[in-house]
Amino acid sequence: MGDPLAEEDAGPALRLAAAEAERFLAALDGAPAAPAGIDNAAASFATGQLPSEGTGALAAIGDLVERGLPGATRSAGGRFFHFVTGGGTPAALAADWLASTIDQNSFSWVSSPLGSRAERVAVNWLKELFEIPAGWGGVLTTGATMANFTALAAARRWWAAQHGVDVDQRGWAGLPQLPVLTSGYVHTSAIKALTMLGVGRDSVRRFSADPAGALDLEGLERALVQLGGQPAVLIATAGEVNAGDFDPISTMAEIAERNGAWLHVDGAFGLFARASSEARELAGGVEHAHSVIADGHKWLNVPYDCGFAFVRDASLMHGTFALTGAPYLPDGSEERPSFGDRGPEASRRARALAVWATLKAYGRNGYRAMVDRHIRLARRVGSQVEAAADLELLAPVRLNVICFRYRPPGYPDAALDDLNRRLGARLLADGRVYFGTTIYGGRVAFRPAISNWRSGEEDVDLIVAVTRELGARLLDAGQDARAGS
Ligand SMILES: Cc1ncc(COP(=O)(O)O)c(C=O)c1O
DSSP: OOOGGGTOOHHHHHHHHHHHHHHHHHTTTTOOSSOTTHHHHHHHHSOOOOOSSOOOHHHHHHHIIIIIGGGOOOTTSTTBOSSSOOOOOHHHHHHHHHHHHHTOOTTSTTTOHHHHHHHHHHHHHHHHHHTOOTTSEEEEESSHHHHHHHHHHHHHHHHHHHTTOOHHHHOSTTOOOOOEEEOTTOOHHHHHHHHHTTOOGGGEEEOBSSTTOOBOHHHHHHHHHHTTTOOOEEEEEBSOTTTOOBOOHHHHHHHHHHHTOEEEEEOTTGGGGGGOSSSGGGGTTGGGSSEEEEESTTTTOOOSSOEEEEESSGGGGHHHHOOOSOTTSOOOOSSSOOGGGTSSOSSOOOTHHHHHHHHHHHHHHHHHHHHHHHHHHHHHHHHHHHHOTTEEEOSOOOSSBOOEEEOOTTOOGGGHHHHHHHHHHHHHHHOSSBOOEEEETTEEEEOOBOOOTTOOHHHHHHHHHHHHHHHHHHHHHHHHHHHHO
């Protein structure tokens, strides 16, 4: 039986991939976020049985290009406003290709001196960008969920130590429930991280002053005082996912300080307010927290997947994540850190190369300009919503998310949720722009988020135009249906 890999030459497949990637990217600007037929294309591509005889790399990549790429949403383009999604800047994308090419395991200095050095510089540059004190520890993760996990593991270690227990050594036995206090803005990924850490969803108490979840500061402080000096963890959200609002981080830091609590800040996208000139004060006070996280694949615009965790007391990061009792693995040190000892993955790709490259390519000023542009674009859409008689802005535009709903004059209030849900499904099926629905303050709402470096006025202007066009068609269809019944 032949061994095809003994003969394989990477060149033709790589050249095909490079040429097709360039073609794909060149067609992104102005392209619909979800071109017609992508579902069928994806479905017909992802079928079949494991071949006994392979096709070789060139034919396999040719098949992926021909039948696979037509099934891709254009989430790398400027009209994809669903979730909070960045694209890959040219520098980040090219560096990410090279990270796959050199295929280094960036868990230790020995396995990848380049990846480790790049990660050290990338973490330092990110701290500069976000004005996080230089002495804090940091690590790259796969995203904000794992960054929350990493930072909250440090919080758990600190908390257990207050009870005289090394939780990473001994486990939870004998410890009380860990109190976690937060607002209604807390992101589900922070809860998932706590659950993975064994903290338990029921340990989380949310203090909300309004239906949207804004922090009830007095309630939170009262509850903290009632704990009578027991250690606790506070979670502040910088950039709430439905409308982009912020918990009052400085005030929460003061409360944490007064009560001996740990303050964690989830700034998956909102931490980038600190890189802007237009919205800096929203994330003021982060430097007084004990840990903070953000995402790379959102507003930094590096390819999936990438996040960052920063912890004030760097030594706390090793408690959970150190790889112990394996003499074949190299020890990290201050000078030659093993980043695999600071976060959940042991084997890990050199994702620092993309972070390094994009920060090198565009610098602090480039990122400031991009974030400012996105904030201005979001405000522009907010104004368009306010000016439209059939739309309702549900929250002020604070950062890059516009929270609104379709509300045609005279339409019964009680039926608006259903109307907006149906319109949401039409928007996704239409595909010119892409954004989903949420529940905001008890009402079904849209929440497009602008975070792709490619997005410009002509892209964001479609948000209101397409919503109104499809909304009007939905109403007409409804009347036709009623007339015909
Ligand atoms: C505030 C916040 N935290 C965490 C996350 C989770 O991020 P990821 O999907 O990168 O794990 C998100 C995602 O939107 C978010 O908005």
